[in-house]
Amino acid sequence: xxxxxxxxxxxxxxxxxxxxxxxxxxxxxxxxxxxxxxxxxxxxxxxxxxxxxxxxxxxxxxxxxxxxxxxxxxxxxxxxxxxxxxxxxxxxxxxxxxxxxxxxxxxxxxxxxxxxxxxxxxxxxxxxxxxxxxxxxxxxxxxxxxxxxxxxxxxxxxxxxxxxxxxxxxxxxx
Numbered sequence: 001x002x003x004x005x006x007x008x009x010x011x012x013x014x015x016x017x018x019x020x021x022x023x024x025x026x027x028x029x030x031x032x033x034x035x036x037x038x039x040x041x042x043x044x045x046x047x048x049x050x051x052x053x054x055x056x057x058x059x060x061x062x063x064x065x066x067x068x069x070x071x072x073x074x075x076x077x078x079x080x081x082x083x084x085x086x087x088x089x090x091x092x093x094x095x096x097x098x099x100x101x102x103x104x105x106x107x108x109x110x111x112x113x114x115x116x117x118x119x120x121x122x123x124x125x126x127x128x129x130x131x132x133x134x135x136x137x138x139x140x141x142x143x144x145x146x147x148x149x150x151x152x153x154x155x156x157x158x159x160x161x162x163x164x165x166x167x168x169x170x171x172x173x174x
Contacts, residue, residue, distance in 0.1 A: 010045040014144040017102035017123035043144050047100060048159060050141040052132055055103065056120045066132035073126065092130045100140040101127050105153055117149065117156050 061069070070092070077085040091098075101124025105117055121128060122144070131139045145153055153159075 007045065007047065010047060010142050011043075013142060014043065014045050014102060017144075020123060042146060044147055044150060046143040046145060046150075046153070046159075048141060048143065048157065049138045050103060050119060050143070050157065051138050052128065052136065054119045055101075055128060055139075056118050057125075057128075061132065063132050063135065066129045070126070070129040070133060073129075088126050088130075091126060092133060094130070095134075097127045097131055097140055099127065100124070100142040103141045103143050105143050105145045105149055107149060117153055119143070 070088070074085045074088060077083075077088070102122045104120045104122050106120060107117065119141075124139075124141075128139060143153065
Protein backbone atom coordinates (compact mmCIF):
# COMPACT_ATOMS: atom_id res chain seq x y z
CA UNK A 1 0.00 0.00 0.00
CA UNK A 2 1.16 3.52 -0.76
CA UNK A 3 1.12 5.75 2.30
CA UNK A 4 0.59 9.49 2.08
CA UNK A 5 1.59 11.93 4.75
CA UNK A 6 -0.01 15.33 5.32
CA UNK A 7 -1.57 15.54 1.86
CA UNK A 8 -3.57 18.77 1.39
CA UNK A 9 -6.70 16.91 0.21
CA UNK A 10 -6.44 14.50 3.16
CA UNK A 11 -6.23 17.40 5.61
CA UNK A 12 -9.41 18.91 4.14
CA UNK A 13 -11.22 15.54 4.44
CA UNK A 14 -10.04 15.22 8.04
CA UNK A 15 -11.43 18.62 8.94
CA UNK A 16 -14.78 17.86 7.26
CA UNK A 17 -15.03 14.51 9.10
CA UNK A 18 -14.20 16.20 12.42
CA UNK A 19 -16.91 18.82 11.92
CA UNK A 20 -19.46 16.16 10.96
CA UNK A 21 -18.50 14.04 13.96
CA UNK A 22 -18.97 17.00 16.29
CA UNK A 23 -22.46 17.54 14.87
CA UNK A 24 -23.47 13.97 15.78
CA UNK A 25 -25.02 14.47 19.20
CA UNK A 26 -23.69 12.06 21.80
CA UNK A 27 -21.60 10.12 19.31
CA UNK A 28 -18.28 8.85 20.67
CA UNK A 29 -16.49 9.62 17.43
CA UNK A 30 -17.17 13.28 18.10
CA UNK A 31 -15.58 13.43 21.53
CA UNK A 32 -13.45 16.54 21.74
CA UNK A 33 -9.99 15.65 22.94
CA UNK A 34 -7.91 18.65 24.03
CA UNK A 35 -4.90 17.21 22.20
CA UNK A 36 -6.64 16.77 18.84
CA UNK A 37 -8.73 19.48 17.29
CA UNK A 38 -8.26 19.71 13.52
CA UNK A 39 -10.04 23.04 13.53
CA UNK A 40 -6.96 24.39 15.34
CA UNK A 41 -4.66 22.96 12.63
CA UNK A 42 -2.54 21.05 15.14
CA UNK A 43 -2.66 17.72 13.35
CA UNK A 44 -1.04 15.63 10.66
CA UNK A 45 -2.65 13.00 8.45
CA UNK A 46 -1.45 9.55 7.47
CA UNK A 47 -3.11 7.41 4.83
CA UNK A 48 -2.55 3.72 5.60
CA UNK A 49 -4.39 0.51 6.60
CA UNK A 50 -5.56 -0.14 10.14
CA UNK A 51 -6.70 -3.42 11.73
CA UNK A 52 -10.48 -3.39 12.22
CA UNK A 53 -9.92 -4.72 15.72
CA UNK A 54 -8.20 -1.44 16.69
CA UNK A 55 -11.15 0.82 15.79
CA UNK A 56 -13.13 2.28 18.67
CA UNK A 57 -16.81 2.94 18.20
CA UNK A 58 -19.53 3.57 20.76
CA UNK A 59 -19.30 -0.08 21.79
CA UNK A 60 -17.13 -3.06 20.88
CA UNK A 61 -18.54 -4.44 17.66
CA UNK A 62 -18.10 -8.03 16.54
CA UNK A 63 -19.20 -9.26 13.11
CA UNK A 64 -22.73 -10.08 14.30
CA UNK A 65 -23.09 -6.58 15.80
CA UNK A 66 -21.93 -4.97 12.55
CA UNK A 67 -24.39 -7.15 10.57
CA UNK A 68 -27.27 -6.05 12.83
CA UNK A 69 -26.23 -2.41 12.65
CA UNK A 70 -26.02 -2.59 8.84
CA UNK A 71 -29.45 -4.26 8.55
CA UNK A 72 -30.95 -1.53 10.74
CA UNK A 73 -29.38 1.15 8.52
CA UNK A 74 -30.82 -0.49 5.38
CA UNK A 75 -34.31 -0.62 6.94
CA UNK A 76 -34.09 2.99 8.11
CA UNK A 77 -33.09 4.21 4.64
CA UNK A 78 -35.82 2.14 2.96
CA UNK A 79 -38.40 3.75 5.25
CA UNK A 80 -37.27 7.29 4.56
CA UNK A 81 -37.26 6.67 0.80
CA UNK A 82 -33.92 8.37 0.12
CA UNK A 83 -32.54 5.47 -1.93
CA UNK A 84 -29.25 5.29 -0.02
CA UNK A 85 -29.86 1.65 0.86
CA UNK A 86 -29.05 0.65 -2.73
CA UNK A 87 -25.69 2.41 -2.46
CA UNK A 88 -24.94 0.62 0.82
CA UNK A 89 -25.89 -2.78 -0.63
CA UNK A 90 -23.59 -2.17 -3.62
CA UNK A 91 -20.88 -1.22 -1.16
CA UNK A 92 -21.40 -4.52 0.68
CA UNK A 93 -21.22 -6.49 -2.59
CA UNK A 94 -17.97 -4.77 -3.55
CA UNK A 95 -14.73 -6.59 -2.87
CA UNK A 96 -12.92 -3.55 -1.50
CA UNK A 97 -13.47 -0.28 0.31
CA UNK A 98 -13.34 2.49 -2.28
CA UNK A 99 -12.69 5.39 0.11
CA UNK A 100 -10.71 5.46 3.32
CA UNK A 101 -12.48 5.77 6.63
CA UNK A 102 -11.40 8.76 8.74
CA UNK A 103 -10.00 7.94 12.18
CA UNK A 104 -9.05 10.29 15.01
CA UNK A 105 -6.06 9.04 17.01
CA UNK A 106 -5.93 9.75 20.74
CA UNK A 107 -3.82 8.89 23.71
CA UNK A 108 -5.80 6.03 25.21
CA UNK A 109 -7.01 6.09 28.77
CA UNK A 110 -6.40 3.00 30.85
CA UNK A 111 -10.15 2.38 31.08
CA UNK A 112 -10.50 2.18 27.26
CA UNK A 113 -7.77 -0.24 26.34
CA UNK A 114 -4.37 -1.60 27.26
CA UNK A 115 -3.02 -0.01 24.06
CA UNK A 116 -1.34 3.38 24.24
CA UNK A 117 -3.29 4.72 21.26
CA UNK A 118 -7.04 4.74 20.72
CA UNK A 119 -8.36 4.92 17.14
CA UNK A 120 -11.83 6.54 17.01
CA UNK A 121 -13.93 6.14 13.87
CA UNK A 122 -15.07 9.60 12.74
CA UNK A 123 -16.37 8.83 9.27
CA UNK A 124 -16.94 5.56 7.44
CA UNK A 125 -19.36 3.55 9.54
CA UNK A 126 -20.99 1.86 6.53
CA UNK A 127 -17.59 1.09 4.96
CA UNK A 128 -16.38 -0.36 8.25
CA UNK A 129 -19.55 -2.47 8.62
CA UNK A 130 -19.12 -3.83 5.08
CA UNK A 131 -15.49 -4.72 5.76
CA UNK A 132 -16.39 -6.45 9.03
CA UNK A 133 -19.25 -8.39 7.41
CA UNK A 134 -16.89 -9.52 4.63
CA UNK A 135 -14.54 -10.75 7.38
CA UNK A 136 -11.71 -8.41 6.35
CA UNK A 137 -9.05 -7.85 8.98
CA UNK A 138 -8.02 -4.31 8.02
CA UNK A 139 -9.40 -1.25 6.27
CA UNK A 140 -7.88 1.70 4.40
CA UNK A 141 -7.87 4.65 6.78
CA UNK A 142 -6.96 8.29 6.93
CA UNK A 143 -5.51 8.77 10.39
CA UNK A 144 -5.70 12.21 12.04
CA UNK A 145 -2.87 12.53 14.53
CA UNK A 146 -1.16 15.10 16.73
CA UNK A 147 2.54 15.36 15.91
CA UNK A 148 3.36 14.26 19.48
CA UNK A 149 1.47 11.00 19.06
CA UNK A 150 2.78 10.18 15.58
CA UNK A 151 5.89 8.18 16.66
CA UNK A 152 3.76 5.91 18.89
CA UNK A 153 1.23 5.31 16.10
CA UNK A 154 3.96 4.49 13.59
CA UNK A 155 5.38 1.99 16.10
CA UNK A 156 1.96 0.51 16.95
CA UNK A 157 1.13 -0.05 13.28
CA UNK A 158 4.62 -1.29 12.37
CA UNK A 159 5.23 1.60 9.96
CA UNK A 160 8.24 3.27 11.53
CA UNK A 161 10.62 1.85 8.88
CA UNK A 162 8.32 2.05 5.83
CA UNK A 163 8.05 5.77 5.40
CA UNK A 164 9.88 7.72 2.72
CA UNK A 165 8.99 11.07 4.32
CA UNK A 166 10.93 10.58 7.56
CA UNK A 167 12.67 13.99 7.25
CA UNK A 168 9.27 15.72 7.11
CA UNK A 169 8.13 13.83 10.21
CA UNK A 170 11.33 14.70 12.07
CA UNK A 171 10.78 18.39 11.25
CA UNK A 172 7.56 18.27 13.31
CA UNK A 173 9.48 17.51 16.51
CA UNK A 174 9.48 20.33 19.07
